[in-house]
Amino acid sequence: MARVLIVDDSVVMRDIVRAHLAGLALDLEVASNGEDALTRMATSSQPFDLVITDYAMPNMNGLELARRVKEKGGTLAPKVILISANKELRERDLLATGYIDAFFPKPVDGSQLSARVSTILSLTIPSAPVVPSSRRVRPVIRVVIADDTEVGRTLLARVLKADPEIDVVGMARDGQGAVDLAVRENPQIILLDAMMPGLDGVAATRRIMALAPTRVVIVSDQQGSRPAAQIFAATEAGALDVIARPSWGDPMGPQAVALRDKIKMLAEIPVVRRWADGPRSVRSRRGGSLRAQNRATVVGICASTGGPAAIAAMLPGLAAASSLIPILIVQHVLAGFDEALAEWLAEVTQLPVRLATHGMPLRAGVIALAPEGKHLVAQSPLTIGVIEGPPVGNHRPSGTPLFESLARHFGDGALGVMLTGMGNDGVEGLRAIKAAGGSVLVQSPDSCVVSGMPGAAISRGYADAVLSLDELGPEIVERVRAPARSRH
Template sequence: MIRVLLVDDSPLALHLLQRVLASTPDIRVVGTALNGREALPLVASLSPDVICLDLHMPVMDGLEFTRAVMASTPHPILVVSVSVEPGGSGVFKLLEAGAVDVLPKPGVLEADDAGFAAEFAVKVRVVAGVRVFRRRLGPPAWSPTIDLMKAGPAKLAVLGASTGGPQALKQILGALPTGFPLPLVCIQHIGGEFLPEMLTWLGQTTPLAIRQARAGEYPEPGSVHFPPADRHLEFDRAGRFLLTCSPPFGGHRPSVTVSMNAAARQFRDGAVGVLLTGMGRDGADGLASIAQVGGLTIAQDEATSVVFGMPGEAVALGAARHVLPLEQIAPTLMALVKNDRRASTEN
């Protein structure tokens, strides 16, 4: 039985979320609170498996509460909140503080939707299985055992992620320098309501340009391109972006595998695939496609993954040429482009 603590300043929201979870036999709401200050003693006394938390609350808001919990008795936190105003980044500050994942808060009618109930239950189950602790990562480390000469000159990298992905992307993109010459495409499973906010948040932490891809445009060096909500990102024969409404692949649109398959077809051994933390197996087959055409493939290792589902599936397929801790991925990408420059100079 997964024990859940709900924290929200709206009694109606608490009622709706309780009603949704009441229909799920393996999940039980063990407590509710109207703000962070009310919730703190309940965390200690109830020891819930998951805390479902709103951002905007009086007395003690979600960010202050998350910081307090993670500093004292870390527990898995699922943010259930409305997206804030355009240009804000409040929800993602909670992820930065230690929350695991985000879910759009439903309206009165949406709460009775079977799709929301199923998604909410899945998120709770995944977050309940996360080991939360105060991780202290060391400085970026480079492993000399990685052989970059087997890949062709890099033309584009596709990074894919789900649960824990925003935090992982923040660390990778924040470590890449101004003028990084490789175009990047990022496929992150997240509610479309949160996409603009996530792009704003990431843009505050990296010198690279963070933007939504536009159909017909070429991927630009030094830019990080995200597909619009509910669109697959592929490439035409000239290498320009195609944004499609093709059916979801493996339940996802955008899909990591769809974009990696497209990159393998278009850029061959110049494609680079990076599969990060996330639930499920989206991206595993796509990483295999890049590996099959001779491109460089990287999977995040289990120790630094919030959820080892997606990278673990790629490792099981033999699709990941390298399995790296999160802090080594950005240095690997930088070494790759440096290696390409050296090779082109020598030729």
């Protein structure tokens, strides 16, 4: 199996490239920058066949990385594909350096990238004809805006229209208008206000996913339990993500640019049709016999994009074990919505989910959610810690400190659960759990909204079982009830 190293300082872009190549028989690994890539290549037991790298990275850009890779490897050096949003770069000039084998502008055309990788690695699968990047037109992202206020629609449209690579193809005043535009215009992104009269954001999301599945992104500036409940219910119905409503006036300002960049990244995530009557099941894939596993005495869960709906679907399945052990949850959530998420999860699961506080007892029956902007950890075997440490991989809360603390205080009784999410947050923490003799369960990538985090855990070899959401809960219950492992 060909080995490919994906190098990008953005976890989002690493996940997007991984998703584009998911249909190929490849062994995919990731690196966060040029230095990390060179270290991984130097220490890997098997050589890489291909390096796919971003151009703009701190300390060492992609072209410099390619030069070092080619000069060190000589005739045995891996092929290199460069990806960049820099419109000044030209494939002809890059190929002339002798360090680059192919170039793709951002946003990356997934089918073209997959086809070029297949050609470079001589994979024996059908591939689409490859169009040279010099003649390739950057795809325009078609966006629909749905908001019941004229101010909201105008503001979003003004921000998005400042980028020629985004085309606002329609604006709706209500949910039904959004559904009609989804069917008629076939957009790649729908920005949907959660709180609208008539057909609200939740109902509109359900109809869109049933009639014309696409990437629905909820836009909100409202906090409190009712608006938040609408938002989380929309993610349960199939919405991909939640973004804050822009409040700035300059469409070329840094916040506006960040919003447009996020829209471009989300547009590259494959559309997932969410289940209508409960989560779909996939065949269980266990890494070993349950009898060889330790009894779980604590459970840590990490999720990101698509996480609220996944957690809500999984928790009822482990209700039988929830009174026997503590359960700690890290979910990346929009600022100001953490308490509302805890309330929503408690309501829809009928389990005692609470927002964690520093010093809270860590005991059986506790289901604690990390507050926004702080790390959730086991401070001791009996106490929860909520700390303001530095972000880990741009995340706070992060799954890595949580998993590391569980490994430290619970050893082989620690059970880490990795759910849907973009990037690779928490994966390093899973390594600590495995080193301590604990266990790791991972949501199956084909049941995820975004498979980056589960895929990263699987590629590192940390998963003891890869299961769909409806299988994860019962599996956790079995491991909690497993007989204690003999110490003799």
